[in-house]
Amino acid sequence: MQKVSSQQAIDTNIQAKKWWEREAEVQQDHEKGKNKWKALEHHGVTFFPAYQPHGGKPMDLTPEQEEICNWWAQIVDQDFSKKPLVRKNFEKSFIELFDQYLSDYKEIRKNRSTQEKKKEIEEKQKQDLIYKYCLIDGELEKISNIIVEPPGIFRGRGEHPLAGKLKSRIMPEHVTVNVGPEDPIPACPLGGHSWKRIISNPEATWLCHFKDERLEKSNNGKYVQLAADSRIKGENDRKKYEKARRLKKNIDSIKRNYQEKMRSQDVVDQQLGVCTYLIDKLALRVGNEKGEDEADTVGCCSLKVKNIQIEENNQITLDFLGKDSIRYLNTVEVEAKVHQNLKSFVQGKNPDDELFDRINASKLNDYLKEMMDDLSAKVFRTYNASVTLQNQFQEKDNKISEIDTIEKKVQFYEECNREVARLCNHQKEANKNHDEQLLKMKQVQTEKQEKVTQLEQELAKLKKGKSSNDPKLPKTVDLCLTALEKARAQLELQEMRVKKKDENKNLALGTSKINYMDPRISISWCKQKEVPIEKIFQPTLMNKFTWAMNIEPDYEF
DNA sequence: CGCCAAACTTAGGAGCTTGCCA
DNA sequence: TGGCAAGCTCCTAAGTTTGGCG
Structure with a gap:
């Protein structure tokens, strides 16, 4: 893999291959049938480092700790120890014995100098570099995850029957590697170990597959996949939105069909x-x-x-x-x-x-x-989300004007985005300080309101040739008008922030932005309203959606 | 068919960094 | 200048879809 030599060389290569500008070649690719590639070269996957015993030296249990472990071992198969309250109480006491180490460790990590942290990150990135990229038919592509999942405690959501079970340590012996038939087999990064299996399946886009044998049947393992800004993921993403647009085209006859049904x-x-x-x-x-x-x-x-x-x-x-x-x-x-x-x-x-x-x-x-x-059923969600965003832009268009600030336009975008999140039921847990924080923001709003009122009164006085003695207040009508305008703008901004804070309390906007709303709707809106796209899409999304960036301002989903 | 595995997309929360304000 | 909220990426769980098999 000659191309993986330095970060700069990689960036240049990635920049160079804009698949969406080479549609002719992309068309040819379809002739390959089900196959996604002819050549696939990569370095496999890395492993979670072996457990470091506390402080690098074996941690002996103090006699107290050991004794308590023994107590529990003695009763562990009794019904008594199954009682939730018993477990809860015991756990609390038990954990207190050990968590001093963890909080100390956390504190030490936190207190490292910025330089030290930066250096550590850079070194890690340098180490990871060769794992981060692969070659697909000679083109350099980014990989999303390059390390297997660490062992730990399974955190199922909701009332998950397996919550709390152990996830075992994944070793090379659990990993199947997918490489091109003519490409070198990646070296196993752990000495003395070897991959479970090497396959060459050009119908699949995954590079490695690993599975925790300990977790039960519904666990079908995990994959090392390409990154969201790779060609293959980008093509699939665009296809998804094109399919949703096809649904929009056919929706009338589909509605008639299920009505009849x-x-x-x-x-x-x-x-x-x-x-x-x-x-x-x-x-x-x-x-x-x-x-x-x-x-x-x-x-x-x-x-x-x-x-x-x-x-x-x-x-x-x-x-x-x-x-x-x-x-x-x-x-x-x-x-x-x-x-x-x-x-x-x-x-x-x-x-x-x-x-x-x-x-x-x-x-x-x-x-x-x-x-x-x-x-298929999921296409309706993509279609509905995209149509909703587009309709929101149209319906609410009178709420913004050309002279509005960027921040106001961005807030407007979020308002439309929220309707999509509501439709898709994308909820999040409220921030635990939400009410308190909102109250503070409302106080600021009140202060800004008072300021506006004060200036309005002062303006009236000044117009009558009078003036307050307050040195903080403007002394002429012109100055007062300027100050008032500024104060009103500030008040409006604060009102928008309060509204946003409260409305976003339980709504997650990210999910629809990442997965459901055709990015070309957002991008064309930005172009129309002269909003920099970076105000709407964070850096990862700018990369994910580069294929959509050259869309015309009058795009219709 | 029904069942299951494989392969992929979609999801919320953890946890980090950034940037703002007192 | 440190405290804290906001912004963002990472992590991995939890879905959907397809296709092969008995």
């Missing part, structure tokens, strides 16, 4: 129709069935009777835990036929029974493919 005499068809209606209208996930060893969450097809309330006036309330055990709670009006069908699906069932008992995700996707080539 839910009017069928066949319950299977009714369920397919209603499910598609809900996925289209509410941007729900498809909802695959889940295993015993996974958290109990649902999506559209796996909704249970207890997750829906059929209300008056064609309203329904959906209340369920979705992906990541995030709660979805929404009361909406649906079409009369949908309401009627849902009522019949609920009829005679128990709360834990499936609402759509005759279908599943796979059948639903089969149905979607009858209507549009390549259509």
Whole structure:
């Protein structure tokens, strides 16, 4: 891998290969069929360093610590030790014995000089450099993750049956490596060890695969994948949005199709129709069935009777835990036929029974493919998110004007973004100091308001030829007007900040920006409104979406 | 078909750095 | 000049989709 010699050489190479400007070649690539590459060269994956015993020397338990460990060992198989309260109390006392070391360690790390920290990072980057890039058909490409996951405690979300189980240390013997048939097999970075298997699968884009054998069935392992700004990921991303645009083009006939479907005499068809209606209208996930060893969450097809309330006036309330055990709670009006069908699906069932008992995700996707080539349920989320953003820009356009500041325009963008996040139910945990912080900001707002009022009063006085004696206040009408204008602008900014703070309390805007909204909508809007794109996209997104940067200002999704 | 594995995208939170204000 | 919120990247869990197999 000659090209991986220095960071500068890499940057130059990466800059040089703009795949989106070489569409002809990209077209040719399709002739390769299912194959994603002919040559693939890389250095494999690195490993989490072996555990460093505390302070580099073996840590003997103090007699006190050892004795306490023994106490627990004596009762560990008794019912007593299974009681949550017992475990909680014991754990607390136990951890107190050890956490002094950890907090000391943390403190030492924190107190290193800025220079020292910087040097450490630079050295790490230098070490990682050869692992960070691969060669795909001769082109240098960035890799996203180059180290296997460290051993530790599994942190499942929500009520996960496996939460707290141990994740074992991944060794080269757990790793399968995918390289080109003519390319060198990467050297195993751990002496005395060797890779589990070397394969050459050009239909896959992953470089390494590793699996913790200890975790159960639903764990299908992890991959070393290309970075988001690589050609292959970029092409896939663009294809995703093009497919969503195709859905937009066909949406009328698709709507007619599922409307007809839910009017069928066949319950299977009714369920397919209603499910598609809900996925289209509410941007729900498809909802695959889940295993015993996974958290109990649902999506559209796996909704249970207890997750829906059929209300008056064609309203329904959906209340369920979705992906990541995030709660979805929404009361909406649906079409009369949908309401009627849902009522019949609920009829005679128990709360834990499936609402759509005759279908599943796979059948639903089969149905979607009858209507549009390549259509699957997730495309509706991409389509809905992108259309929502575009519509928000249009509907709210009168809220901003050319003379507005960049900050105000950016706030406007966020307002539109929030509607998308709401649609997709992208929630986050509120900052634990949120209320306190908001109060402080509101106080600042009040002060700014008072300042404006004060200046307004002073202006009135000055116009009558009078003046206050306060030396802080302007002495002429002109000066006062300038000051007032400034104060009003400051007040408006603060009001926007307060609003943003409160509205973003439980909403995560990042997810839709990264995964759902066609970046070309945002970029063309920025061009129209003369907002620098960096104000909307952080550096990683600027890189991820470079393929979309040359879009015209009048792009329509 | 139903079931399962493989391969990929989507997700929230941890934890770091940055930048602002008192 | 240090305290703290905001911004951002990293991490890895948790989804979806497809296709092969009995």
